[in-house]
Amino acid sequence: xRHLLSGADLDADTATLVLDTAAEMATVAGREVKxxxxxxxxxxxxxxxxxxxxxxxxxxxxxxxLSADVINFxxxxxxxxxxESLKDTALTLQAMGADAVVVRHPASGxxxxxxxxxxxxxxxxxxxxxxxxxxxxxDAYTMRSRLGRLAGLHVAIVGDVLHSRVARSNVLLLSTLGxxxxxxxxxxxIPVDISPALAPGIDVxxxxxxxxxxxxxxxxxxxxxxxxxxxxxxxxxxYARRYGLDGPRMRRLPEHAIVMHPGPMNRGMEIxxxxxxxxxxxxxxxxxxxxxxxxxxxxxxxxxSNR
Ligand code: CP
Numbered sequence: 001x002r003h004l005l006s007g008a009d010l011d012a013d014t015a016t017l018v019l020d021t022a023a024e025m026a027t028v029a030g031r032e033v034k035x036x037x038x039x040x041x042x043x044x045x046x047x048x049x050x051x052x053x054x055x056x057x058x059x060x061x062x063x064x065x066l067s068a069d070v071i072n073f074x075x076x077x078x079x080x081x082x083x084e085s086l087k088d089t090a091l092t093l094q095a096m097g098a099d100a101v102v103v104r105h106p107a108s109g110x111x112x113x114x115x116x117x118x119x120x121x122x123x124x125x126x127x128x129x130x131x132x133x134x135x136x137x138x139d140a141y142t143m144r145s146r147l148g149r150l151a152g153l154h155v156a157i158v159g160d161v162l163h164s165r166v167a168r169s170n171v172l173l174l175s176t177l178g179x180x181x182x183x184x185x186x187x188x189x190i191p192v193d194i195s196p197a198l199a200p201g202i203d204v205x206x207x208x209x210x211x212x213x214x215x216x217x218x219x220x221x222x223x224x225x226x227x228x229x230x231x232x233x234x235x236x237x238x239y240a241r242r243y244g245l246d247g248p249r250m251r252r253l254p255e256h257a258i259v260m261h262p263g264p265m266n267r268g269m270e271i272x273x274x275x276x277x278x279x280x281x282x283x284x285x286x287x288x289x290x291x292x293x294x295x296x297x298x299x300x301x302x303x304x305s306n307r
Contacts (some may be wrong), residue, residue, distance in 0.1 A: 007172030151178030
């Protein structure tokens with residue numbers, strides 16, 4: 001594939017190739033010499049119109065470990081604040097020889113537009129409430145490395161599904177890889193158009209307590225207050241009481257089940273510190289796996305056999 005814009009861009013074989021390549025990349029991280037020469041002479045641009053900690057830094061680390069040149073572009077402090085359009089910004093980056101553009105943008109669909117304007121590969125690093133495919137890949141990688149497989153796993157994705165690009169990409173990718181997904185949250189935070197918008201065959205529940213004993217993975221989502229009007233925002237205390245994962249709820253999970261969160265977390269709202277910092281939590285591991293997975297994505301798009 002040339003671009004990675006959506007979880008739907010990956011069929012089962014391609015997704016598995018990315019995960020297997022990421023596993024090989026992870027062995028590099030454990031070596032004394034952490035760098036591979038694979039992308040020497042290539043330029044990766046990180047084009048971020050929205051804040052990010054994990055995604056931006058891990059794409060930078062991934063590109064550098066593959067010996068690519070990295071240009072970090074943040075909309076704040078650029079000519080975007082003078083009104084320059086996404087297209088003109090893209091053409092400027094193109095003129096500077098970008099081989100890959102990693103883009104985060106508040107507008108859903110912005111990476112798809114960008115892909116029409118630049119010659120290089122475009123990677124969607126999160127577009128509005130739409131998709132975040134490399135997060136889904138690193139989540140799948142983490143599940144596979146902790147639980148040994150993806151096919152047949154039951155994954156509950158819990159909370160503010162409505163605003164979650166992480167949920168959307170995970171539903172698409174996990175369905176492709178044979179996992180079963182149940183979306184859990186208050187009715188106001190589950191998209192009403194869930195059947196046509198997401199993959200078929202997913203379940204919806206409004207009752208977290210009944211779902212927990214039956215899952216292998218519980219993925220807690222951040223409540224995205226910045227994407228809600230004040231009148232829409234649920235009371236934090238009420239939300240935590242019904243949908244927050246605390247110690248007693250975590251103990252309803254099967255012994256082997258893991259707890260995930262893409263970060264950043266609202267500690268005390270969707271997840272308590274006791275759960276986030278427990279041995280069942282894979283939150284820090286997800287961040288570490290993100291570097292290997294993004295190395296694999298850049299390698300396969302720019303330098304690998306699939307180009
Ligand atoms: N999970 C995630 O996308 O985190 P950042 O917003 O910090 O990149």
